[in-house]
Each structure stands twice: as C-alpha cells, then as structure tokens.
Amino acid sequence: MSLDQMSSLYREVVLDHAQHPHHRGSLGPDSLHFTLENPTCGDVIDVSAQVKDGTIAAVEFSGDGCTISQASASMMTVALTHQPVAKARQLILSFSKMITGEKISATDEQALGDASLLASVAEFPARIKCATLAWHALDELLQKEEA
Amino acid sequence: MxxxxxxxxxxxxxxxxxxxxxxxxxxDNAATMQSPLPVTRAVDAYYATTHSNVHRGVYTLSNQATAAYEGARQKVATFLNAASANDIVFTRSTTESLNLVACGFGDLVVHAGDEIVISVAEHHSNLIPWQQLAARAGATLKYIELKTDGTFDMTSAAAQITSKTKIVAVAQVGNVMGAINPVTALAQMAHQVGAYLVVDGAQAVSHLPVDVQQLDADFYAFSGHKMGAPTGIGVLYGKPALLEQMDPVQYGGEMISQVTRTTATWKAAPLKFEAGTPNISGAIGLGAAIDYLQQYGxxxxxxxxxxxxxxxxxxxxxxxxxxxxxxxxxxxxxxxxxxxxxxxxxxxxxxxxxxxxxxxxxxxxxxxxxxxxxxxxxxxxxxxxxxxxxxxxxxxxxxxxxxxxxxxxxxxxxx
The missing domain is CATH 3.90.1150.10 (Aspartate Aminotransferase, domain 1)
Known part of the structure; x- marks a missing residue:
C-alpha cells in the first residue's frame, strides 16, 4: 500500500486543525482543569473549561502531541463550546463510539462537525488513544462538575 | 565473512x-526479536515428547524435562561465560530480574544515607526498582549524565560514584541512544568504592558477545524474547557469593529445603529464587535460541x-x-x-x-x-x-x- 491511505486519516481539514488549532490555550484559575496523559507516547493534554448555567461557556486545550491528538482536541473545542453539559457528555460518548468503528446517528455526526471526519481513525487502531485523549479529559472534567 | x-x-x-x-x-527488534524455526520447533518438541513438571518426579518424563530445563541453564551459563550454571536464575524477564536484585539484594545492602547510581538513559525497568529501593531505604538515587553525543559522561560517573555508593546499575547498550556503554570501566569504579554493579543486558545479548566475568558484573539481567526465545523467560546472572547472600522474594514450591508449621529454609541458589513451576518450555526455547545465535557467532x-x-x-x-x-x-x-x-x-x-x-x-x-x-x-x-x-x-x-x-x-x- 502506498501512502494514499494516509489521506483518509490526514485529511486537509485534520491537518488544518493540527496546524492552526482552535481554542488553544488555558482558561484562567476560575475555570476547571483536567490533565490526561497518553501513557504509550507520553503526550500530555490539559483541557480547561468554564461551565455556566449547565452549559459549556468556553473550553480550551494545551499540550503537545501528534497531528491526530492536536486536531482532535481542536475539533472538540469547536463542537462542544456552547453545548449543555449533558449533551456534551453524550456527544463525547458518540465520538468514542465512532472512533472505534461503531455507527452513530446522523444528528450526532452533524453536531460533531469537523470531528466526524476522524471516523477513519477506526482503521488505525493504534491511533484511537491519540484521538480520544482530549475528549476523555473533558469528560472527566465535566463529570467532576456534575458531581 | x-x-x-x-x-x-x-x-x-x-x-x-x-x-x-x-x-x-x-x-523493532529492540522491542522484541522474532523467533527462528529451531526455537519454535524445540518448544513444540518439548510439548510433544517431554512435558512434565521439573525437579519433583521420580518418573522418566520428569527426569527428561528436568534434564532439558537444567540443560538450558547450562547453555545460558556458557553463553554468558558464567563460572557455573548455579549462577543462572531463570525469571520472567529483564524487568523481573532487575526487580529481584533490587528487592532481594538491594534491601540487604542499601541503607539510610547510602547512594544508588544509575544513568539518565536507563529504561524504566532499570530505574523505578532503584527509585523505589531508595525510597524504602532512605537512600539517594543519583544519575550519571550523558554527553551531547548520547554516550556516558565518565566525569559525571566519577563524580556520582562515591564512598556512599552501594549499587551502580546501567544498561550495556542503551535502548534509545543505542550507545554501547563502558560497563567494564564502571565495574572498576563501583568495586573501588565497595559498590556492586548491576547490568541490564536486554539490548546487548543478541547483538554482541557477553562475558560476565570479563565485564566483572556482579549481576547481569536479560530477556529471552530479545534474542529469539519465547516471551516470558528471562535470566538473572549473579556472582555465586552474592546469590548465596541474596534473599528470595517469592516463596512456594520447589524453592524450599524444609518447612515446619512455623519455619522454612531455602534451597541453594538458583532454585531458591524459582518458586513454583517455572517456565520450562520458555527455558528450553531460550536454550535453542542460544544455540541458534552461537551457530553464527x-x-x-x-x-x-x-x-x-x-x-x-x-x-x-x-x-x-x-x-x-x-x-x-x-x-x-x-x-x-x-x-x-x-x-x-x-x-x-x-x-x-x-x-x-x-x-x-x-x-x-x-x-x-x-x-x-x-x-x-x-x-x-x-x-x-x-x-x-x-x-x-x-x-x-x-x-x-x-x-x-x-x-x-x-x-x-x-x-
């Protein structure tokens, strides 16, 4: 196989998110933080969020990682800003399902926006953890917020 | 040639x-090396003809299995140029071997205020056991730094290894930098201050001749699967006097001499470190892997x-x-x-x-x-x-x- 198959994983939109990430940074001390590490590669991602009236008012991420983890984090911040916490957590679950090759609803696919392009990660099992790192961090953060 | x-x-x-x-x-041979047919055939043949438990049966099959298992131990001894097969302990892996030294021997010789010296390039398996030992004992873990080309900075080694040093532990070949490290020199430096040298041979054994006596290593650890043997078999070589001194860290069958309701005594090394049924087929596979590599030299x-x-x-x-x-x-x-x-x-x-x-x-x-x-x-x-x-x-x-x-x-x- 040539590198053609790479194009299904590294679409232009994915590379664009990795090179010009959205919401890259760290929200102030009044926000919630959660840091997660991918133990296989040592990449660390910190996600910070502000929740107001049960809705994600802002979410940012920092940390270095591979193209997939950076693009995925950027796509996540775009998809989940302004989402109610419960809806966001449900979309995180849908994203996890999609990335492991499960079919998800057209509505969720639409709500995930650019992130839905990462469905092809399912063909690269070794990269699933890269794609889900930021999402798991945000989910942990929201779980703490809900508790 | x-x-x-x-x-x-x-x-x-x-x-x-x-x-x-x-x-x-x-x-990706540094992670694991593939097994040649003579190794998988040796394991198959063992299960097809000889399988039984070792060191306990009075019957013929058990004697044959014991002979094969102990024969593999002798092959390892010859391979490392150890003085005797009794200096060879079978373990699960390099990791288990290093943990065994850190617990069984480290706990005996490292005390509060002592120092353990490793390099900053060590694999976690030759780092965390010492970090934990240092924490248990109240000792300090010190690091030999690297030069910019990734080789050991021997000035740093000379500064770190002091009269307080009890153990020096380094890889013979680095798993990232790839450098062949000056183990013999470090053995001299360690012995000069009365410390012991532990060598992680995981990245060396299938790639260069190893002579534990020439290196003057006190302990030498490696994994079979990095040299074409099956996974789950490893080796700890130790100088005989040190193995005799060292405590077992696992207890059970095969390693005991005599057990009463309140006490137990151990067999001599190496069996006192091999509690339970060992990885017999793995050891036989390792013996075959050694034969295979030695056929080419x-x-x-x-x-x-x-x-x-x-x-x-x-x-x-x-x-x-x-x-x-x-x-x-x-x-x-x-x-x-x-x-x-x-x-x-x-x-x-x-x-x-x-x-x-x-x-x-x-x-x-x-x-x-x-x-x-x-x-x-x-x-x-x-x-x-x-x-x-x-x-x-x-x-x-x-x-x-x-x-x-x-x-x-x-x-x-x-x-």
Missing amino acids: SWPINEIRADFPILDQRINEERLAYL LANIQTYEHELMASLLPQLLALPGVTVYGPTDPALRGGVVAFNIDGLHPHDAATGLDLLGVEVRAGHHCAQPLMQDLGVSATARASVALYNNQTDIDQLIDGIKQVKEFFLHESRSNE
Whole structure:
C-alpha cells in the first residue's frame, strides 16, 4: 500500500486543525482543569473549561502531541463550546463510539462537525488513544462538575 | 565473512509476508526479536515428547524435562561465560530480574544515607526498582549524565560514584541512544568504592558477545524474547557469593529445603529464587535460541549488524529535517537508532511507515527522564537484528522520505 491511505486519516481539514488549532490555550484559575496523559507516547493534554448555567461557556486545550491528538482536541473545542453539559457528555460518548468503528446517528455526526471526519481513525487502531485523549479529559472534567 | 542472509531469513517465516500490501521490513527488534524455526520447533518438541513438571518426579518424563530445563541453564551459563550454571536464575524477564536484585539484594545492602547510581538513559525497568529501593531505604538515587553525543559522561560517573555508593546499575547498550556503554570501566569504579554493579543486558545479548566475568558484573539481567526465545523467560546472572547472600522474594514450591508449621529454609541458589513451576518450555526455547545465535557467532552477528548500521546511520543523518539521537559513529553503537522528523510527531511518522510495511517503534521507549532531557515527548526508533538486510534499510530510508513528502505536501496545499 502506498501512502494514499494516509489521506483518509490526514485529511486537509485534520491537518488544518493540527496546524492552526482552535481554542488553544488555558482558561484562567476560575475555570476547571483536567490533565490526561497518553501513557504509550507520553503526550500530555490539559483541557480547561468554564461551565455556566449547565452549559459549556468556553473550553480550551494545551499540550503537545501528534497531528491526530492536536486536531482532535481542536475539533472538540469547536463542537462542544456552547453545548449543555449533558449533551456534551453524550456527544463525547458518540465520538468514542465512532472512533472505534461503531455507527452513530446522523444528528450526532452533524453536531460533531469537523470531528466526524476522524471516523477513519477506526482503521488505525493504534491511533484511537491519540484521538480520544482530549475528549476523555473533558469528560472527566465535566463529570467532576456534575458531581 | 559473507553473511548467509538468505539461509537466516528462511528460518524466520514471519518476515516473509505482506503488511498493508507491502514487503515487511521488521525494524523493532529492540522491542522484541522474532523467533527462528529451531526455537519454535524445540518448544513444540518439548510439548510433544517431554512435558512434565521439573525437579519433583521420580518418573522418566520428569527426569527428561528436568534434564532439558537444567540443560538450558547450562547453555545460558556458557553463553554468558558464567563460572557455573548455579549462577543462572531463570525469571520472567529483564524487568523481573532487575526487580529481584533490587528487592532481594538491594534491601540487604542499601541503607539510610547510602547512594544508588544509575544513568539518565536507563529504561524504566532499570530505574523505578532503584527509585523505589531508595525510597524504602532512605537512600539517594543519583544519575550519571550523558554527553551531547548520547554516550556516558565518565566525569559525571566519577563524580556520582562515591564512598556512599552501594549499587551502580546501567544498561550495556542503551535502548534509545543505542550507545554501547563502558560497563567494564564502571565495574572498576563501583568495586573501588565497595559498590556492586548491576547490568541490564536486554539490548546487548543478541547483538554482541557477553562475558560476565570479563565485564566483572556482579549481576547481569536479560530477556529471552530479545534474542529469539519465547516471551516470558528471562535470566538473572549473579556472582555465586552474592546469590548465596541474596534473599528470595517469592516463596512456594520447589524453592524450599524444609518447612515446619512455623519455619522454612531455602534451597541453594538458583532454585531458591524459582518458586513454583517455572517456565520450562520458555527455558528450553531460550536454550535453542542460544544455540541458534552461537551457530553464527555473536562476534559475527555484531560485525554484520554494524555493517547495517554503518549503512543506515549516515543515510539518516544526511536526510534534511531528520534529527538522530545518540552517537553518530556506528562503532559506538549497538543496533538501535532513535530519530525524529522535524515538525512531525513520531506517531504520525510511524503510522506512515507502517502503511509502507516498515515496522518501527514510536513513543518514549520507557525512558521518560531521558525524553525530558532531550526536550521531546517521544521519538521514532529503528533497531536491527541478524536477519535484517540492506533492503530493510533502503525501505526505511525511502519510507521516511515518502512520509516527509506526504506531510510537507499536505501542509503546502493547506497554506
């Protein structure tokens, strides 16, 4: 196989998110933080969020990682800003399902926006953890917020 | 000598397959080496003809299994040039061997205020057991620093190894930097201050001749699977007086001499360290792997792998936008080379190479303190074995070029 198959994983939109990430940074001390590490590669991602009236008012991420983890984090911040916490957590679950090759609803696919392009990660099992790192961090953060 | 590469590759049928529709170039030998047919056949034959438990039956099969198991121990002793098979303890892995020394021996000789010296390039398996021992004992863990070329800074070693040092523990060949480390010199420095030298041989055993007496290592640990044996079998060599002194850390069957309701005594080494039914087939597989490597000769294997590295290293160094870690002189190296493509995470690089049939490792290689020193979170790593050939090297170099081109092109069209 040539590198053609790479194009299904590294679409232009994915590379664009990795090179010009959205919401890259760290929200102030009044926000919630959660840091997660991918133990296989040592990449660390910190996600910070502000929740107001049960809705994600802002979410940012920092940390270095591979193209997939950076693009995925950027796509996540775009998809989940302004989402109610419960809806966001449900979309995180849908994203996890999609990335492991499960079919998800057209509505969720639409709500995930650019992130839905990462469905092809399912063909690269070794990269699933890269794609889900930021999402798991945000989910942990929201779980703490809900508790 | 001309290397019988076709004959050797025929013994490793796993190499003759397509990965992602491409020719397989297996270059992750530092993680695990493939097993040759004589090894898998030896394990099959054991299960087909000899399997039974060792050291306890009075019947013929058990005696045969015991003879095969103890025969493997003798092969390991000869392979390492140990004085006696009794100096060879079978374990699960390098990791288990190092933990056994740290707990069984370290706890005896390291006390509050003492020091343990390792290098910053150690694999976590030769780092965390000492970190934990230091914490248990109230001792200090100190680090030998590296020079910029990835070799040990011996001035740093001389400064770190003091009269307070009780244990010095280093890899013979680094699993990231790939450097062949000056173990003999470190043994002298350690012994001068009354400390013991523990050597992690995981990346050395299938790549160069090892002589534990010449190295003057007090302990030497390695894994079978890094030299073509099955997974789950490892070795700890120890000087006989030290093994005698050392405490077992696991208790149970086979390791005891006599048990009463309130007390127990142990057999002599090595059996006192082998509680429970051991990995008999693994040991027999390891014996077969040793026979296999010795049939070609470790010095010859080292020469051949050195030729491969002498081809690979300059080509890697010549690629623009590629950073190579460790010595640039192949003479200072084993068969391991870590590298990064500038601006590209090694996971992305390894995914691309995998699609081209080239299997390399990407990650922190269980050496996070070293990664922190290098200022990276991860690297790619290629590593050779006696069955790799020039085509594998060409495929890797060509693959790196293609992966670079892919990402450069995609980013250009993205601007």
